[in-house]
Amino acid sequence: MSKPRVFVTRKILEAGLRLVLEHCEAIIWPGELPPSRQELIDHVRGVDGLLSLLTDPIDGEVMDAAGSNLKVISNHAVGVDNIDVSAATQRGIPVGNTPDILTDTTADFAFGLLIAAARRIVEGHRCVQTGGWKTWAPDFMLGVDVYGATLGIVGFGRIGKALARRASGFDMRILYHDPSSDHELPAELSAARSVDLETMLQESDFVSIHTPLTKDTYHLFNETTFQKMKPGAILINTARGAIVDPSALYQALKSKQIAAAAIDVTDPEPLPMDSPLLELDNLIITPHIASASLATRAKMATMAAENLIAGVTGKRLPYCVNPEVYQV
Ligand code: GLV
Numbered sequence: 006m007s008k009p010r011v012f013v014t015r016k017i018l019e020a021g022l023r024l025v026l027e028h029c030e031a032i033i034w035p036g037e038l039p040p041s042r043q044e045l046i047d048h049v050r051g052v053d054g055l056l057s058l059l060t061d062p063i064d065g066e067v068m069d070a071a072g073s074n075l076k077v078i079s080n081h082a083v084g085v086d087n088i089d090v091s092a093a094t095q096r097g098i099p100v101g102n103t104p105d106i107l108t109d110t111t112a113d114f115a116f117g118l119l120i121a122a123a124r125r126i127v128e129g130h131r132c133v134q135t136g137g138w139k140t141w142a143p144d145f146m147l148g149v150d151v152y153g154a155t156l157g158i159v160g161f162g163r164i165g166k167a168l169a170r171r172a173s174g175f176d177m178r179i180l181y182h183d184p185s186s187d188h189e190l191p192a193e194l195s196a197a198r199s200v201d202l203e204t205m206l207q208e209s210d211f212v213s214i215h216t217p218l219t220k221d222t223y224h225l226f227n228e229t230t231f232q233k234m235k236p237g238a239i240l241i242n243t244a245r246g247a248i249v250d251p252s253a254l255y256q257a258l259k260s261k262q263i264a265a266a267a268i269d270v271t272d273p274e275p276l277p278m279d280s281p282l283l284e285l286d287n288l289i290i291t292p293h294i295a296s297a298s299l300a301t302r303a304k305m306a307t308m309a310a311e312n313l314i315a316g317v318t319g320k321r322l323p324y325c326v327n328p329e330v331y332q333v
Contacts, residue, residue: 009053009317010074014040014061017081021306025056028314046070053077054317056309059084060274065092077316081309083107083296085326086218086245094327101312101322105163106304107296112167114295115213115243118267119156122239123211124148125265127289149210149237149264152176157209159202159225160216160244161186168213169194180205183216206233211241218245226250231257237264243295246272251282258285269295 008030015034016022025031032048034040039060040048049055049071057063059082068075078093079101093100121127125148132138132146152175158165161183169179170193179197182205190197206212212234216222226240226249234240240263242249251272257263267289271282274293282288296305312322321331 009076010051011054011056011313011317012048012052013056014045015058017056017309018303018306020303021081021308021310024307024310025313029054029317042067049075054079054313056081056313057087058082059087062087063093064089065096068092068096068098076319077101077313077322079309079312079316079322081305084217084245090327094330097330099316099322099325099330100327101309101316101324102326103305103308103312104324106308107301108163108167110298110301111164111243111295112171114269114291115164115168115215115241116171118241118243118269118289118291119211119213119239120151122241122265122267122289123151123154128286149239151211154178154210155180155208157182157200157205157212158197159183159205159212159214161197161199162215164243165213165215166191166194168215169197177211180209202230203233206230206238207235209235209238211239213241214244214248216244216248218247222248224248224250224253226253228253228256231262234263236262239264240266240268242266242268242270244270246270246274251280254288255281255285258287261287265289267291269293 011029011031013025013031013033045061045067049067051074052071053074054077055071056079063078075098077099078088080088081103083102083104085100085102088100090100125146129146155178156172158169158181161181165181172179180200181197182200182202231253254266258266265287269291270293276282308324312324315322
């Protein structure tokens with residue numbers, strides 16, 4: 006019997022690739038950059054399964070180009086904002102993602118950014134590299150303390166909670182805002198307090214974003230939000246770039262309305278080299294690498310491959326974001 010046909014939109018780590026090639030007749034996009042929309046449409050025609058990355062916008066048109074054979078869209082990410090999930094649901098196509106396995110890796114990175122911004126680690130490194138280190142001085146490169154400060158977490162799901170666990174090791178006071186969060190917290194997080202967004206912004210020394218990008222969270226951080234933040238606060242974003250309005254962020258940092266920010270995600274990605282954000286000393290930007298440990302990316306590749314293989318062989322996806330497709 007012939008193997009199911011799939012399109013994989015980029016070379017994923019070996020552990021996942023091997024599984025895909027074992028079970029499927031696969032076309033793996035060879036480019037270093039994602040396929041263009043036309044290339045994507047051309048390559049999905051007639052496939053049984055699609056393994057996509059967060060850089061690939063997958064909408065109804067792409068699904069229709071694939072046609073009625075398409076049995077699964079497996080996203081190599083926990084976030085699925087690049088996929089029109091309701092269009093997939095309407096067509097009865099299950100969409101897979103890669104939750105849990107990247108939680109701790111991402112929370113480690115978010116906490117790393119928080120410390121780096123608070124203690125000006127990147128700026129300090131740049132200062133040494135460019136010959137700015139003349140002597141030890143009492144008022145040189147002063148930052149703010151992390152221990153004992155208040156951390157506001159927007160989105161108290163898996164990654165938000167994992168960040169809170171790290172922060173409690175630094176004796177931080179934890180506030181969170183998440184309308185959809187369960188109220189029962191594990192014992193180690195029982196001191197975390199659920200507050201409305203406004204209270205969080207007013208009381209937090211650090212605010213870290215861990216909510217998915219939806220139409221409700223698009224530009225949740227805008228001029229008005231920044232005005233409500235505590236003067237001297239620091240913003241961390243490892244979720245999705247478009248949750249923060251980039252021009253409002255620029256203004257808030259340039260005017261020192263907030264002290265600093267550290268972001269792993271931007272809008273757009275990659276950030277164009279002429280972006281004014283790149284001129285700011287009080288902004289750390291990393292290239293969307295919060296989940297990028299070798300072990301975690303291997304697990305993500307494996308999980309995305311397992312979702313793909315389950316879908317093309319008519320089994321329920323182990324990790325499915327639209328399980329309602331199985332109800333009919
Ligand atoms: C990364 O940003 C992911 O959603 O997995």
